[in-house]
Structure formats: structure tokens, C-alpha cells
Amino acid sequence: MTFETQRRTAIGSGAENQDLALTGADWAVVLDGANPPEGVDVGCTHGVAWIVGRLGAHLREGLDAGEGTLADVLRDAIRATVDDHGPTCDLAHPRSPGATVAMARKANDRLEWLVLGDAAVLFEDTTGRVPIETDNRMNELPEPPDTAEGIAEYIARYRNQPGGAWFAGAVPEAADHAFTGYREVPELRRVLLCTNGITRLTDRYDYRLPDLMTLATTNRGPEALIDAVRGAELTDPDPDRWSGKKHDDATAVLVDLH
Template structure:
């Protein structure tokens, strides 16, 4: 089990926060709902927050009940259950239907991880280094940013594109997964891309991010993001995004 799990989350605007953190004694899950673009028909009567809540609940039930199922299978089953909860009211073939990124860590002597989409998991290793687990496929779409809505629509949950948790359970099989010896790490940070801006945009090392996270807490990491966004602005996209940081401290 983790020795301690702490987290903070902050919305990026007046809109409801579409990030979600759920955790148990031995596991952490962070979801980041994909905000729907204005004017896009999702084919779904539910909003992104509904999808995030349903998927988070399904994941929590599975992780709490059985620690032996591989994380990719846990996610696939949770997506299946969430899809069934639409109860035929939505067009789940629509590529713009609600979706979310997923980052999971489970500690059972070994540290298992799963990343689907641009929410990274970063391990604080015993020697002081950071080991980053990320899914960079969204950053590798053709043409470079800013992406058009049509490009994202065409490449979402498609071979050669990028994968997220939405209506297609098989997306879970495209997750970045693996494990790490629990004795090799002091803790783990789990983040949405609203916090990953510190490393991706503003030049922080992941070692620096983890040091603030461990010493001052998740709220301080989010505060640092907001200060830089205010001073330097975004590299692209939203000025502020929903931002979530979790610190899972391992037993010494």
C-alpha cells in the first residue's frame, strides 16, 4: 500500500472541472475529460463530466475488488460498462462522443502503471531521478499544432492516430503499460496535461516538479503552473486548463 496519497485539482475556467481523481490504499487513477469543441455534435445526450464520472466509478469498483487483473483489462471492462450505461440513447460510433485520458498506478510490491492519452505518470526514483511514462501520440499528429478539429476527429481512436477512453473498449489495449520495482522509487506523481505544462512548456525538469510535489504538496505545483500561465501565457490553446496533481508516497 502507499504510505500516503495527496492530491489537488483546480478548474481552468468558469466551466466545471472535467478532471477526476479517485484512489484507494494501493491505487491511483486520474482522468481528464476532453472538453467538447464549440458547435461540435457529439452524438451523445451526456456531457464529458458524465462520462468521466461513470468511467471513474467503474474503474474504482474494479480496482477495489480485485488487484490481480491487468490494468489494461480493468480499463477495457470499465469502458464496456460505461458504454452500456448510455443505454442506447447515444451514437457511440460518432468519433466526437465524450472521451477522457486515463493514468493509473497500482502498488502491490511492484508498481504497475497505465497511461492512455496525455496525462503522464512520473516516478521519483530512489537516486533522485525522474522516470516519465507518457503517451505522446497526440503530439505526433501530422502537420503540427495547432490541429484542426477535422484532423483530431479523424485521428482519434484510429490506427496511426491517438487513443483515449470513450466508446471503444479496445482503446484500452493501446495503453502504455508496464511495471517498476517498488523498491526503486520513493513515490509517484500522476498529472493531467494542465500540470504537465510545467515541463512541456515552461522548462521545468520533472525532477523539479517532483521535488515541489513531495516537499510542498500538489497545490503548490498547480500554483506554479498558474503563475507561469499568467506571466508568460500559453504556448497554444487555452490560457488555463483544468489542472490535477497527485502524489503517492511509498513506504520508506
């Protein structure tokens, strides 16, 4: 049984890539920093890419150490990232930046997974089926109001709050609200971790989950997923129907288990 990884990340329409892909001997992670609206106070001057980088470094330490559950590793990484901020940073700010996370780790015959926010883990099992694990809580919240006060109130009510949506950033407890589980390694061929810049292929366009796995396992690897999503975005007959960036940062890690 092996744990071979290939990873790719591509910047979208923004000024910096706020996604990150990391891999180790028996683990893989993708992170997707959530961009606050431009010009809005978020309580500190550390940017989203900085926070994603600190989270990634601390996740690497925890995963290489190999102790605790994935939620434990994430909780410790958030706590350590909080400590990396300076004394003038207001981490209680409701808009304090955070990231979505997908993690996978092989522990003997178990492939453990964790998702927080709409990053995803896809599993190709030995029968060829491709189930997915993701966390769509942010997309199931009511529509935000359109006044500034209304949005502030909405964020304070739903962001990293019970009944709302949780992100890895300023609140270590968010790790306890991640979705977690495991699958039996002998029943799996491959695992694919993606940020939502990649799952636009199934969320917006006509791809099915097995198509994503097929693309990722061509000789171009995860790069083929990025090409496919950019192609779909560029040929979208009505791109204005979607909110968000024209091209989102897009990141994928393919793990081959055999």
C-alpha cells in the first residue's frame, strides 16, 4: 500500500493565491482562504494568504508528528496561528479571516478525513464509485441582508457560531465543528482533495464526480482539473449568473493508495 501524492494550485482572478496544498508521507491538506470584502475592517493587518500560510505550517507540524485526531491537529493549528498574530490584532472581530480545510491521513488501514467549509474530499473506491465529503453549511444559510449593519449582524450571528458556518482562523473550537470520518484503505483506490475552485466543475458545470477523478488520473494529473475548470469558466455562456470571482483560486491533491 502506497501513499503517492500529486498536487497543483492555480491563482484565480485575485491579486494573490489564497489556496494552499500540502502533502506529507501519509497525509494531504488543501486550504482555501476566505477573502473579506475589499476595504472592510477585519480586526488585523495580517492578510488572508499569511493566515493560510501559518495554518498550513502548523498543520504540517501536527500531521508530521502523527498524534491526535485530525480535529485535534486542526484545533492546535488554529490555536498556534492565533498566537502568531500580534498584540494589536483583534481576533474577536467577527470578520477575522479564515479558511476552509480538507484533510486526509492514512493511519494503518484507515483513511481518515476532515472537512470544514466547502473544500472537499472525493474517494474512488474499488468498485469505481466516487463519493464525496464536504461541508455546505455556508451555502445553506439564509441570504444575507444588503445593508452594512445587516451584513455585520448576519456575520456576527452565523460566522463561527452554533447553527452557522465554521472556518479555520481565529476560533480553535471551529475544529470541533468539522465533519470527520474514515474509510477502509483496502476499499479505496484514490483520494482527491479539492478547494471549491475545482468543484465548480460539478457545482456549476456538467461534470460528475467520477469525471473529476478521471481527469485527475490522466497523465497530466491534477493540472487537468485546473485546465478543465478554466476552460469551463472561459466558455460559460452567461458568467454573470454566478457570484464571486470570475476565476477562483483552484487547488487539488491526488492521493494514489495502490
